[in-house]
Amino acid sequence: MKRKRPARRGEEETGEAAAATLKRGPWTPEEDEVLARFVAREGCDRWRTLPRRAGLLRCGKSCRLRWMNYLRPDIKRSPITGDEEDLILRLHRLLGNRWSLIAGRLPGRTDNEIKNYWNSHLSKRLIAQGIDPRTHKPLMAAADQSHAAAASDKRTVPTEPRTMAPPSTVQPSCPAAGIGGSDDRARPADGGGDFAAMVSAADAEGFKGFGDQLCAEDAARGGFDMGSASTMVGDDEFSSFLDSLINDEKFVDYLVIEGNDHEQGNGDIGQGDVMEFKQ
DNA sequence: AATTATCGCAACCGCCGATAA
């Protein structure tokens, strides 16, 4: 069930009243300079009042976005490398469309950049190779699955509510902070990225450590929630956990898939399954 | 050379959970 947004807030920042006074559209170099200077001088703790204090005719959201996605000094301008692309693929398979979480693992990259790169490059390439970019499974199997899912539920995306980590685990977004990584909410992957199943599968195939701990605690609670998990074990440990999943052989090998599953149509990527993903 | 289609990126929109009042 969607929560009704308070009208006042929307009117304030994005509504017609604001549109009459606030500037929109592409940022000018002058605006960029004003914003960058102001953030360097005053910091970026209160985006809502920042434009007024800085003398910008933009809404706070717009300023924040411009800073986060373009003006921050630690942003990489270079094209996404093969290694980064590989990491994006693995992380997307683990996390689904959790772009900020994915960006948190790629220093210098923003969630918007990764999202755009995924939508314009990687998802198309996967489709061309017969792989469903949402599930990372062969398209035929994915189609079967979604068909089955549709029969029981109109939605293919889990309707679980978001779980946001406490502020203590949320990194600041000012210059000193890394890019991305502010999303510790870590919902289960949208559309087929069933993280609990994935962790269990990884565990069943030899993954030990956090998988055991998280699954056991999850079982006790009656449901797995990666957001809680990351909070529960702390950022460093969660980070290590993620690293271990990313680097796990199972996910390294996933770049190449054997033809068997295509024929069997079960879509599962198990041990020995190798998914072709070459440029 | 002109027109149309496609692509990629920047920015916006609407929603959410957290939190201050």
Added chain:
DNA sequence: TTTATCGGCGGTTGCGATAAT
């Protein structure tokens, strides 16, 4: 306890650049 505000997120749109016809 309730309500308003805030920061942050993912999804979507708009537009300029480029390619194709």
